[in-house]
Amino acid sequence: MYRYDEFDQAFVEERWKQFRGQVERRLKGEITEDQFKPLRLQNGLYLQLHAYMLRIAIPYGVLQARHLRKLAEIARRFDRGFGHFTTRQNIQFNWIKLEQAPDILNELASVGMHAIQTSGNCIRNTTCDPYAGVAIDEIEDPRVWCEIIRQWSTIHPEFLFLPRKFKIAITGAAEDRAAILFHDIGIRIVKGDKNETGFAVYVGGGQGRTPVVGSRIRAFLKKEQLLSYLEAIVRVYNLHGRRDNIYKARIKILVMALGIEEFTAQVEEEWQKLDKPSIDLPATEYERIAKYFEPLALKPAPISDEQVTKRRASDPEFNSFTRNNVRAHKVPGHVSVAIALKEPGKIPGDASADQMDAVASLAERYGHNEIRVTYSQNLVLPNIALGDLLKVYDGLVAAGLASANFELITDIIACPGLDYCNLANARAIPIAQDIARRFSRLEKAEDIGHLRLNISGCINACGHHHAGNIGILGVDKKGTEHYQITLGGSPGDDASVGSILGPSFPAEELPQAIETIVETYLGLRENPKETFLSTYRRVGKEPFKRAIYDNEPSNSNGMSDALEKV
Amino acid sequence: MPNFKPSIVTANLLRSGDVVYLGANERWVRELESALVAHNENELAKLEEAGKRAQNDQLVIDVYAMDVDVKSGKPKARSVREIIRAAHGPSV
Amino acid sequence: MSAYYRGGFLEDSWVYIPNDASLPESGVDVIVSLARWRNEISALTNHKGKLGVSINPDDQLEKDTDTLTGLSLISISFPKFSDGRGYSQARMLREQFGFKGEIRARGEVLMDQIPLMMRCGIEAFEITHEPTIAAMKAEALPAIFHSYQSPVCQQLGNIRRFQR
Numbered sequence: 001m002y003r004y005d006e007f008d009q010a011f012v013e014e015r016w017k018q019f020r021g022q023v024e025r026r027l028k029g030e031i032t033e034d035q036f037k038p039l040r041l042q043n044g045l046y047l048q049l050h051a052y053m054l055r056i057a058i059p060y061g062v063l064q065a066r067h068l069r070k071l072a073e074i075a076r077r078f079d080r081g082f083g084h085f086t087t088r089q090n091i092q093f094n095w096i097k098l099e100q101a102p103d104i105l106n107e108l109a110s111v112g113m114h115a116i117q118t119s120g121n122c123i124r125n126t127t128c129d130p131y132a133g134v135a136i137d138e139i140e141d142p143r144v145w146c147e148i149i150r151q152w153s154t155i156h157p158e159f160l161f162l163p164r165k166f167k168i169a170i171t172g173a174a175e176d177r178a179a180i181l182f183h184d185i186g187i188r189i190v191k192g193d194k195n196e197t198g199f200a201v202y203v204g205g206g207q208g209r210t211p212v213v214g215s216r217i218r219a220f221l222k223k224e225q226l227l228s229y230l231e232a233i234v235r236v237y238n239l240h241g242r243r244d245n246i247y248k249a250r251i252k253i254l255v256m257a258l259g260i261e262e263f264t265a266q267v268e269e270e271w272q273k274l275d276k277p278s279i280d281l282p283a284t285e286y287e288r289i290a291k292y293f294e295p296l297a298l299k300p301a302p303i304s305d306e307q308v309t310k311r312r313a314s315d316p317e318f319n320s321f322t323r324n325n326v327r328a329h330k331v332p333g334h335v336s337v338a339i340a341l342k343e344p345g346k347i348p349g350d351a352s353a354d355q356m357d358a359v360a361s362l363a364e365r366y367g368h369n370e371i372r373v374t375y376s377q378n379l380v381l382p383n384i385a386l387g388d389l390l391k392v393y394d395g396l397v398a399a400g401l402a403s404a405n406f407e408l409i410t411d412i413i414a415c416p417g418l419d420y421c422n423l424a425n426a427r428a429i430p431i432a433q434d435i436a437r438r439f440s441r442l443e444k445a446e447d448i449g450h451l452r453l454n455i456s457g458c459i460n461a462c463g464h465h466h467a468g469n470i471g472i473l474g475v476d477k478k479g480t481e482h483y484q485i486t487l488g489g490s491p492g493d494d495a496s497v498g499s500i501l502g503p504s505f506p507a508e509e510l511p512q513a514i515e516t517i518v519e520t521y522l523g524l525r526e527n528p529k530e531t532f533l534s535t536y537r538r539v540g541k542e543p544f545k546r547a548i549y550d551n552e553p554s555n556s557n558g559m560s561d562a563l564e565k566v
Numbered sequence: 567m568p569n570f571k572p573s574i575v576t577a578n579l580l581r582s583g584d585v586v587y588l589g590a591n592e593r594w595v596r597e598l599e600s601a602l603v604a605h606n607e608n609e610l611a612k613l614e615e616a617g618k619r620a621q622n623d624q625l626v627i628d629v630y631a632m633d634v635d636v637k638s639g640k641p642k643a644r645s646v647r648e649i650i651r652a653a654h655g656p657s658v
Numbered sequence: 659m660s661a662y663y664r665g666g667f668l669e670d671s672w673v674y675i676p677n678d679a680s681l682p683e684s685g686v687d688v689i690v691s692l693a694r695w696r697n698e699i700s701a702l703t704n705h706k707g708k709l710g711v712s713i714n715p716d717d718q719l720e721k722d723t724d725t726l727t728g729l730s731l732i733s734i735s736f737p738k739f740s741d742g743r744g745y746s747q748a749r750m751l752r753e754q755f756g757f758k759g760e761i762r763a764r765g766e767v768l769m770d771q772i773p774l775m776m777r778c779g780i781e782a783f784e785i786t787h788e789p790t791i792a793a794m795k796a797e798a799l800p801a802i803f804h805s806y807q808s809p810v811c812q813q814l815g816n817i818r819r820f821q822r
Contacts, residue, residue, distance in 0.1 A: 011804040018800040022770065027581070029624045030789040031768070038740055039770055047628060049651055051583035097582040121740065151806045157777035158749055161742025238746050273721070273754050278808045347658065418647060419656035426646070429658050479645050 004112035016105035044115030060146035061089030072356035142172035163241035164249035179491035204255030211466035232271035301333025344436035349377030358399035417457030424457035426474025426481035577626035664782035736765035752779035779810035
């Protein structure tokens, strides 16, 4: 993976010192909060409900063990002992003080980490497939391009004050596990006629108030031209994106307003005028970066292991874990192990400092030092020899990280919601916990099968509920927390925006409604292998609508109790 | 005169981000029930001015007025959001 | 109170002329709006004094029809520092129009954005923000020498691309 050299290191050192100066000037009153806010946002520091929240960049979701250990240390020293992994493969700390933020950035800089551009109206973290470099269906490793885009976009002087935030995702596999069609720019690695690498480029996907699947702007872009083409897109957006209304300021609005043909024409015209050689990467620089992503020299080994087979036969939890959390690897005899941070009843996506250290240890001992963060707020150890799987599993069990529910209904993607976030209408975490408890029996969850359930506490959709097979959106109805259900979303190649089912539910009734929806699916599926999404697409909304709205649900949950306790 | 809802003023401390409420003598307190309640427009205006002063002194940010219920003379948060804020932590 | 910075704090000889005002007779350096420049270009080129044009963020610069080469100065507006259109306009003026005259920034010009503006080809600044003026006078701009993108016109510090 990419290692900072002197240049990269000097860059982050300059940045944290610059931020320290900005904080000092703010505390002295030399700049106002209005003037300071974009500066602190460009370093990932939000003011949230209870305190400042710091969002630290994990570029394209790739961590070395030493990075994860540093995050654990920050959790202990500066926070309350835990961190939260996000749908953009970053990590958030909820209890940060402004006056400590420069020190934290200094600590991060010491291991080549930062919080640059994790917030603000600028280009954010470029995300990709957590199995990049190891996936069996990989066409080409997208991480090289993620690193290239990262460098190109970091403190790009022209693009730090865009109309709104800007998110790029890239996939290099047959299956899109990076949700590229829901990003401002989505990039798919493809091969040309002569098997040369190129990109299919999509623009204008997004969630929020106006969820929309991205449109293709280019079927094939030569790889050498990626940066200049991105620059043309972002410049057109910078000049013509709306600045009068923050809810209409994303590039998706511009693409919808112009239509994809006109938008494409404007980008192509601007691209022709650009001084490409000063923007596109020189071949030598490409090769320098690509070297860091050469595949590990893993020795192929037998694809079955006697110990693993024995343990699977005798240990049902391990059996489930292997079935749900373990994925085959490019190199025979190796696997990728997903660590679901979704134990039912716990806070989805959170890991304690001790857990971070435990994962770092496993990565160091068995995983070639590497950890990935997923779009679903989980972690992956991408490179585990099958012969080490049992040791890794036992290590995860000891750390309370062996939840075998990866990609099942209890692997809920949830934003922090009103418990933490200033923007939220409703809480997401207690809802996630309640739902997860109802399906906590693993056999039940496995019977339901692959199901994406996403919860957003407000229309900003940080929980990506539009892309959930079942999506839940928190709304404010006369001061009480209500939840709207959407069905049939999907983030992948078959991307679709979920469809609203009907009127919203008060908190007490929502979890039961979800149960009813699941029961309806189980009753309608053609066979146990038909997933929720497939069944929904086959039968449509009506059966589910009838099931929840024609009956009176009568279940309470602990949500209002939780509020009373507060 | 339209129905004036009893109000208090709240903010976050600039340095720490902690939630605070404006109490007596322009002191900022952590406990919502120690906040000074404005019972009319004039009182609220005074509180808001004090809030602005504290903002200009780089003490607080995001100052705003919020409705409260008053029970036994003490203010109580009305919305879910403010209940959670007043607890200084998540409900879970 | 506006201070004019171009390499150092200097006397500013330029005068902004409102659209409905006539140009001063003597050789004053004048700045007119882009609209006026487009409409009255022949009349304006008779002016005895240097000519400059001020552009706003929503002005569309037309490469084929806008004649900017005769101008000594272009003034780019940043009405709010968060309005980033001026950065693109500056780069386009330098790279696509080949503009070689002075490009200055006006509006909400703050010390944290000045280095970014410089990297986009802006070399002069009308500054009203007192702490920024003080910082520029004390040469207290943060030391940022490393960047990942090629700057326009100026070699400022250590650039990744030319390192290797």
